[in-house]
Amino acid sequence: MGVSITGIGVVSAIGMSVEENLRSLRESKSGIGPLHYLQGTKASRAGEVKASNDDLRRALGVSTEYVSRTSLLGLQAAREAWGDNKRSGVIRTGLISATSVGGMDRSEVFYKDYLSQNKPDYQLLTTHDSGSTTERIARELGITGYINTLSTACSSGANAIMLGARLILQGTLDRVLVGGTDALSGFTIDGFRSLMIYDEQWCRPFDESRAGLNLGEGAGFLLLEGEKSLELTGNVPVCQVSGWANAADAYHQTASSPDGKGATLAIENAIRRAGIGLGDISYVNAHGTGTKNNDHSESVALKNVFGDHIPPFSSTKAFTGHTLAAAGAIEAVFSVLAIQQNLIYPNLNYQTPIAETGLAPVAQLNTAVPVNAVLSNSFGFGGNNSSLVFTRYE
Amino acid sequence: MDSLKEDLKKQIIEQLNLEDLTVADIADDALLFNDQGLGLDSIDALELIVLLEKYHGIQLVNPEEGKEAFKSVDTMAAYIRKRKAA
Amino acid sequence: MNKTALYITAASTVSHQPTFGNAGFSAALGPVGADHALISPDYKAYIEAGLLRRMSKILRMSVACSKECIAQAGIGQPDAIVVGTGLGCLQDTEKFLNTSLTVEGLLPPTSFIQSTHNTMAGQISLSIGNHGYNMTHTQNTLSFEHALLDASLLLHEGDRNVLVGAADEHIDILDDITGQLAFETGAALTSGASFFILSSENTAYTMAELADVHVVGGVAGIQEETDAFLGRNGLATKDVDLVLFAGNPVDGALKNVPYLALSGVYATASAFALHYAADLLQADRGVRNVLICNALRESNLGLTLLRTVEA
Numbered sequence: 001m002g003v004s005i006t007g008i009g010v011v012s013a014i015g016m017s018v019e020e021n022l023r024s025l026r027e028s029k030s031g032i033g034p035l036h037y038l039q040g041t042k043a044s045r046a047g048e049v050k051a052s053n054d055d056l057r058r059a060l061g062v063s064t065e066y067v068s069r070t071s072l073l074g075l076q077a078a079r080e081a082w083g084d085n086k087r088s089g090v091i092r093t094g095l096i097s098a099t100s101v102g103g104m105d106r107s108e109v110f111y112k113d114y115l116s117q118n119k120p121d122y123q124l125l126t127t128h129d130s131g132s133t134t135e136r137i138a139r140e141l142g143i144t145g146y147i148n149t150l151s152t153a154c155s156s157g158a159n160a161i162m163l164g165a166r167l168i169l170q171g172t173l174d175r176v177l178v179g180g181t182d183a184l185s186g187f188t189i190d191g192f193r194s195l196m197i198y199d200e201q202w203c204r205p206f207d208e209s210r211a212g213l214n215l216g217e218g219a220g221f222l223l224l225e226g227e228k229s230l231e232l233t234g235n236v237p238v239c240q241v242s243g244w245a246n247a248a249d250a251y252h253q254t255a256s257s258p259d260g261k262g263a264t265l266a267i268e269n270a271i272r273r274a275g276i277g278l279g280d281i282s283y284v285n286a287h288g289t290g291t292k293n294n295d296h297s298e299s300v301a302l303k304n305v306f307g308d309h310i311p312p313f314s315s316t317k318a319f320t321g322h323t324l325a326a327a328g329a330i331e332a333v334f335s336v337l338a339i340q341q342n343l344i345y346p347n348l349n350y351q352t353p354i355a356e357t358g359l360a361p362v363a364q365l366n367t368a369v370p371v372n373a374v375l376s377n378s379f380g381f382g383g384n385n386s387s388l389v390f391t392r393y394e
Numbered sequence: 395m396d397s398l399k400e401d402l403k404k405q406i407i408e409q410l411n412l413e414d415l416t417v418a419d420i421a422d423d424a425l426l427f428n429d430q431g432l433g434l435d436s437i438d439a440l441e442l443i444v445l446l447e448k449y450h451g452i453q454l455v456n457p458e459e460g461k462e463a464f465k466s467v468d469t470m471a472a473y474i475r476k477r478k479a480a
Numbered sequence: 481m482n483k484t485a486l487y488i489t490a491a492s493t494v495s496h497q498p499t500f501g502n503a504g505f506s507a508a509l510g511p512v513g514a515d516h517a518l519i520s521p522d523y524k525a526y527i528e529a530g531l532l533r534r535m536s537k538i539l540r541m542s543v544a545c546s547k548e549c550i551a552q553a554g555i556g557q558p559d560a561i562v563v564g565t566g567l568g569c570l571q572d573t574e575k576f577l578n579t580s581l582t583v584e585g586l587l588p589p590t591s592f593i594q595s596t597h598n599t600m601a602g603q604i605s606l607s608i609g610n611h612g613y614n615m616t617h618t619q620n621t622l623s624f625e626h627a628l629l630d631a632s633l634l635l636h637e638g639d640r641n642v643l644v645g646a647a648d649e650h651i652d653i654l655d656d657i658t659g660q661l662a663f664e665t666g667a668a669l670t671s672g673a674s675f676f677i678l679s680s681e682n683t684a685y686t687m688a689e690l691a692d693v694h695v696v697g698g699v700a701g702i703q704e705e706t707d708a709f710l711g712r713n714g715l716a717t718k719d720v721d722l723v724l725f726a727g728n729p730v731d732g733a734l735k736n737v738p739y740l741a742l743s744g745v746y747a748t749a750s751a752f753a754l755h756y757a758a759d760l761l762q763a764d765r766g767v768r769n770v771l772i773c774n775a776l777r778e779s780n781l782g783l784t785l786l787r788t789v790e791a
Contacts, residue, residue, distance in 0.1 A: 437590055
């Protein structure tokens with residue numbers, strides 16, 4: 001049994017709304033480019049959301065300056081997913097967000113002044129902790145009760161969706177807004193540069209010449225509703241989340257295992273949970289970061305699970321950049337759109353298959369096939385592997 | 395005694411937090427990335443690249459290039475001398 | 481959560497008190513003084529040297545407690561690992577932030593890798609070779625209760641043993657920050673990690689029954705929420721033998737003890753309180769139920785109810 005999705009919202013380098021993101025995906029238009037809003041980093045390019053913090057605060061009606069960009073992006077997407085829904089005394093409503101950096105975009109402003117003893121503003125740190133990022137979004141939306149934040153590096157957003165679905169199926173909640181948000185920061189850009197996996201050129205997922213990722217920022221949110229909530233709200237499901245699984249790779253702190261153990265487990269268990277056959281998966285929205293290690297390990301996992309019958313797959317990271325904790329949620333929104341619109345997105349910047357695995361992702365937009373079930377992968381540091389399965393609402 | 399190799403051993407112990415080891419514990423030809431040697435991993439390889447730049451002014455941009463250079467203290471010393479002579 | 485009963489079958493805590501490997505510690509525990517340092521076990525007995533050399537305080541505490549729990553409960557592998565942390569790996573986060581802002585050349589990556597909140601859960605899975613569900617909750621003062629709730633869901637979904645715990649570490653700048661922001665902490669800021677095996681089966685190792693756990697973010701009335709919570713579990717405040725609280729005591733209970741005075745202050749100190757309660761329930765048969773009322777941050781309420789298990 002799955003859980004219904006009745007609302008979606010997204011903000012990323014390719015648009016401020018679902019509609020704008022969809023248009024860019026259809027037009028194969030990447031949002032990655034030179035940094036404009038975040039100054040002073042060493043990255044030559046990234047997937048920035050095309051709005052300043054002031055723009056976002058104005059548009060969202062947030063008056064305080066003590067708010068992280070992570071919260072603002074999250075609020076933008078959460079508002080869109082929430083839509084015109086009303087608070088209710090009867091429908092137990094929760095909020096689960098995911099973030100990897102929380103308010104680091106503000107904390108690093110503080111810390112720079114702190115190090116140089118240049119009147120550091122300690123108040124900036126009140127937005128540092130990841131939980132406060134979510135509490136800010138909850139306060140703006142008027143949600144109280146179950147408010148939670150997950151942080152499992154690059155799989156966080158997918159895990160928020162999984163936890164939300166489980167809470168509904170167990171009857172703990174009737175309705176839950178789930179998603180993830182992360183803002184670009186000097187901290188993460190320097191971090192991935194220190195790992196020597198930040199590509200100064202365009203990232204090239206699943207290409208033999210791939211040399212690393214481009215970071216991005218943004219947020220994705222989905223409104224999940226159980227049966228009781230659907231009866232009371234009268235909302236019409238746009239899609240279902242029907243499969244989910246998380247598994248630990250337990251191989252290495254950062255590297256994925258060459259045999260794709262954790263990823264294989266996550267994919268297999270998610271599809272089993274969805275109760276559909278391997279052949280029913282119409283499209284795989286891959287994690288596909290563009291690093292040597294991830295794309296190889298993920299390709300091996302796809303082969304482990306699907307053998308010679310790997311469904312059409314692509315990574316949308318070359319559109320948005322790798323948005324860390326938001327990635328699983330943004331790509332969940334893209335997966336819902338793939339089903340709604342019967343779309344298979346192109347894997348931009350791909351030319352040559354990876355020699356060891358020989359897999360070719362979808363390189364051109366495909367609008368000619370029905371898309372009924374999508375597998376979405378999100379794999380993170382610490383060997384944290386998650387897969388979700390979305391299916392058409394019947 | 396080769397002072398470059400001795401320095402390298404001290405730097406490796408510090409950079410990689412090998413708190414239980416002393417310079418005397420690391421043989422010149424011990425395999426750094428082998429479990430019979432120091433048992434280092436890919437994170438250590440990145441730390442060694444930082445070490446080369448920090449202490450020896452040598453930039454190694456491609457981690458793959460480090461594989462040969464970082465076999466042992468012997469090969470690291472030889473690599474540093476080659477790069478300095480070039 | 482009116483479903484099958486859940487049991488705590490192992491518990492381990494590293495703190496500023498003599499808690500580690502010291503069953504029965506609750507009997508003689510005095511307040512934690514500002515001069516009490518963190519009491520660390522011999523980590524080499526628990527953690528492989530190759531992993532230990534990179535580990536910050538929070539990672540060492542977490543992995544040692546986890547291994548100790550698994551040994552205590554006599555299980556091979558837990559089905560899942562669930563961790564709560566309020567502020568995550570502060571030591572490595574501050575270290576990399578400092579490096580990133582001060583070093584001109586190449587940056588050493590280790591502290592960045594270990595700055596993510598899920599480093600504890602990841603390192604535990606790596607240390608014991610666990611391929612199960614692996615989750616990290618970070619909802620400041622409610623991080624542990626959220627982890628506990630997730631572990632409960634897993635057991636209701638069919639898992640048998642879940643390793644669940646919480647950890648937070650103190651770094652020096654926190655004292656400066658709390659002073660500058662004029663936070664009233666009431667006790668010294670400390671580090672701590674507490675881990676448990678939560679099981680669906682009552683075994684010879686069972687310390688206590690976890691009757692219920694409840695979280696409320698943006699809470700309006702703590703007293704009303706507490707009464708309703710107890711009511712759902714067939715209790716009134718006068719039936720509660722002991723309340724361990726952060727925030728305000730619960731009127732009407734037989735006894736109220738402020739647990740932050742014992743643990744010191746950190747975001748997930750309620751995990752310390754849970755271990756204290758489980759330890760006490762084993763040692764003192766006169767205590768039949770314990771409520772942990774966590775309002776360390778007054779807008780957030782965590783309620784955890786423990787019951788004694790009939791022998």
